[in-house]
Amino acid sequence: MKDDDNDGFSPSYGVFADISSLIAMLKHNKGFAFLPADSVAALITSGQLVELSCDFELTAIARKVELCWRSGFTLCEIGRQVINTFKQHNQLNS
Incomplete structure (x- = not known):
């Protein structure tokens, strides 16, 4: 923690x-x-x-996802594929 x-x-x-x-x-x-x-x-x-359930949240809130990965992960083929697949599946631009 x-x-x-x-x-x-x-x-x-x-x-x-x-x-x-x-x-x-x-x-x-x-x-x-x-x-x-x-x-x-x-x-x-x-x-x-x-x-x-939150008593202060009257309707559902669309929440963002934050991802972290080790430095250099996107330099390997598998890393690029994982991140690109995630971006495409979730319609992310960057």
């Missing part, structure tokens, strides 16, 4: 290399996260995770 700089949206946040580690923390009631519905629908249905 980090709390010494302002890279996250909260003064106390975690950085996870993969979604399975994040979900494991959530299953142990360690925080909350905005996750793709497809990734957690079965876990919510089975009661392993809980969907939170």
Whole structure:
């Protein structure tokens, strides 16, 4: 967990290399996260995770996704393919 700089949206946040580690923390009631519905629908249905509702959010808000990858990732063929596929699938320009 980090709390010494302002890279996250909260003064106390975690950085996870993969979604399975994040979900494991959530299953142990360690925080909350905005996750793709497809990734957690079965876990919510089975009661392993809980969907939170905000009383201040009257309608759904389209949220942006921030991705980070290691320096040089896009220099290799697989890295370029992954990022380009993500951009095309999500209709991103940059």
